[in-house]
Amino acid sequence: MKQVRRGWTTRAAYGWALLLSAIAMIWSAAACAEAPLVKTQGPGFYRVMLGKFEVTALLDGTHPFPIDTVVEGVSKAEVQRDLQRDYLEKPVQGSINAFLVNTGTKLILIDSGAGVLYGDCCGKLLANLRAAGYEPGQVDEILLTHLHKDHVGGVNANGAMAFPNATVRVSQADADYWLDAANKSKAPAFLSTFFDAAIASVAPYVAAGRFKPFTGDDEIVPGIRPIALPGHTPGHTGYLVTSDSKVMLAWGDIIHVASIQLQNPKVSIEYDSDASAAKRSRQTALELAAKKGYLVAAAHISFPGLGHIRKNGNTYDWIPVNYEAAPGQ
Ligand SMILES: [Zn+2]
Incomplete structure (x- = not known):
């Protein structure tokens, strides 16, 4: 029992x-x-070493890029083919990247994102800079590739300097063009707000005597010198960053939509001030990067926008940097 x-x-x-x-x-x-x-994603920063320099890519945000209305010199069928090949659908999200270079003695920011000028999508650069372990007050120099909203907007926070100890530099040609309101009436209507935005963004630095345009290609700080790549804007400029024979080319807006323009570098953008000059500069930058094997820091290639260019007949390939969890260790 x-x-x-x-x-x-x-x-x-x-x-x-x-x-x-x-x-x-x-x-x-x-x-x-x-x-x-x-x-949501993780904080938008990614770090690599360039010789002894530490380079931190900072994401300002992504925005839906209106491909159909802004690319020029390319058929709709070609656009569709290129996007499909890269598994992309319209509207394609475009990254806005900036690059922080710590040389060991100076902290330099190349481009600054859009600030409030692109709305909620963007203006995350300051948050990502802090997430990356830095404070805006530590930045010594801001080198702008040009004065379009998505590059200059971030220098300004509520009418004040977002980087209170920095000097802002851009080519004299870009400063002369965008900061002269008289040019606004001669430019296409869709660009008119770009003049106002550029003037307002740099105003606190101008008032403080810390807006300093440059000419030529002399080193601005040890290891960093400008390279003129005009066309997208009159004074559009890249920056060559060199440490221990390693070179990075921060090329600004040489490429807006990699899937399309690396297949056909003749494709231009409605926002180019001078499309022919922009095409020549695109060819120059692509050839230079491919031939010399430079690391490229690209403002609008998918975040972190760090990679290499390989020539492939008449087209180019983008090879993103290999992911590293602990760079320089
Ligand atoms: Zn841009």
Whole structure:
């Protein structure tokens, strides 16, 4: 009798255990299904070493790039083919990248993102700079590739200097063009707000005597010198950053949509001030990067926008940098 009773008890306990584990499985499945989608990414910074310099790519945000209305000199069929080949669908999200270079003695920011000028998509550069371990007050120099909103907007925060100890530099040609309101009336209507934005963005630095345009290609700080790449804007400039014979070319807006313009570098952008000059500069920068094997820091190639260019007949390939969890260690 005791034997039977113990058997029943064991079987009952086993049955209960099965039932409870089934309930637990259903419960946990239900809990997973009910977890809300998070829909955010990690902080937007990515770091590499360039010789002894530390380079930190900073994401300002991504925005839907209106490909159909802004690319020029290319058929809709070609655009469609290029996007499909790269598994992209319209509207393609375009990255806005800036690059922080720590030379060991100076902290230099190349471009500054859009600030408030592109709306909620963007203007995340300061948050990402802090997430990357730096404070805006540590930045010594801001080197702008040009004075379009998505490059200059971030120097300004609520009418004040977002980088209170920095000097802002850009080519004299870009300063002469965008900071002269008289040019606004001669430019296409869609560019008129770009003049106002450029003037307002740099105003606090101008007032403080810390807006200093440059000419020529002399080193601005040890290891960094400008390279004129005009066309996208009159004074559009790249920066060659060199440490221990390693070279990085921060090329600004040489490429807006990599999938299309690396296949056909003749494709220009409605926003180019001079499309022919922009094409020549694109060819110059692509050839230079491919031939010399320079690391490229690209303002609008998918974040972090760091990689190399390989020539492939008449087209070019983009090879993103290999991911490293602990650079320089
Ligand atoms: Zn841009």
